[in-house]
Amino acid sequence: MDNLRNLAHRGESSVTGVFISASDPILSVRQWTAIRQTAVWCGYRFQRAALPLSWERETMHRARVREVRGNRVLADGVWLTCIGNRTVYPGEWIWTDGRCVYGHESNGGSSYVPTNVLSGIPLLQIKWKDQKNQMLHSYYAKGKIHPLGFSQEDIWMVNSSRHFAYVTGYGMLDAEMDERGNLYTLEAVNALVFPLIGADQRDSILAVKCNGEIIASYDLVPMFGAPAVSGPTDLYSCQTEGGRVDKAGNFKVMIWHSISEHGENGSHVSTDRYVFFDGSNLEPWMEKTKTTSRDSVTGESHTSESRWSAPDYSIRYPLHDGMYMRFPANLDYLISGKKYISKIYSAKDELLMELETNPTARTSLCPLGQGKYLVSTGSPLYLWKDGQFTELMRGCYNYRLRRMSNLNKWKKAGGL
Secondary structure (H helix, E strand, O other), rough: OHHHHHHHHHOOOOOOOOEEEEOOOOHHHEEEEEEEOOOOOOOOOOOOOOOOOOOOOOEEEEEEEEEOOOEEEEEEEEEEEEEOOOOOOOOOOEEEOOOOOEOOOOOOOOOOOOOOOOOOEEEEEEEEEHHHHEEEEEEEEEOEEEEEEEEOOOEEEOOOOOOHHHHHHHHEEEEEEEHHHHEEEOOOOOOEEEHHOOOEEEOOEEEEEEEEEEEEEEEEEHHHHOOOOOOOOOOEEEEEEEEOOOOOOOOOEEEEEEEEEEOOOOOOOEEEEEEEEEEEEEEEEEEEEEEEEEEEOOOOOEEEEEEEOOOOOOOOOOOOOOOOOEOOOOOOHHOOOOOOEEEEEOOOOOOEEEEEEEEOOOOOEEEEEEEEEEEEOOOEEEEEOOOOOEEOOOOEEEEEOOEEEEOHHHHOOOOO
């Protein structure tokens, strides 16, 4: 050991900021090597510190956890210190050297998180409790859902890997959150003029907001023409049926435009159009027109229909994080008992799965590794594994399914 210190004093190698390793547990100066790096060995870190007088090298081994208190774990009859960011649970097997519990999960470059914090995919589920709707807070980790408790508010949520927000969901098509915690929302449009029922709602402004401030807005009515309502039974409607917004405020919405006009002699024309709009491009998807006329001589009515649709799977509709979907050009998803299968693609244009969902649903996917996904299509939540879906719950109120490395603040914000 004196020889090693002398070596450092001569400047041939610096002990400060080095890592000392050994090829043999027997303490002998000639068996220790100085390496120019800082590292951890059996819980020791040497950086601008004097060398320890003795070494206690213990063998890395597996042990079962008996109890967890904060970042302290009871195993092998002794209390160990957690030094990774993986959540540890009683009853599981861990790696330890007799002092520390090892284990780290990738955070995508985020900062260190102690093992005692909750981590997983946060979930909100609406349930009927105490004669009213309440939100059950849970999280998905280690292959199952872990319930935490109820909050009284009827709310929705969206999260990134580190941030989250609770939103009312009222009048909102979609919500997204970037890695800095900025909240993007896409507001719905519901213009309806129908004198027969006294409806005269002409607000047709589609708005994109960031943290509550409008960053883009579009008047949808001029795309199709102003409402031409001249009689009590005429109808004009322009509604957003679905929409998605991303972490930069880019969006795409599905619009349903409908008119119904009655003329003289019992004539009637109704038109329904479905288009997609992203702020720059208008993509027609389907159109149906029905015309009824009456013969002025015989009094007979004649009805004709015309239909048009884009090719199946021609519309590219965004989901989130680069994923997108394509779907058939029909409205079978509105018909009870009819299956409507959409194709889900990755950001690299790889087909991930075929899923029973449609562009009006809040579809979200979270990769779990080994080809498994947590999937939500609005209310249902599924586990997708080996091409099979297993339903885990219903009433999911998440705009996105994403893993969070620390759920403690989310849990606290829910009053749990």
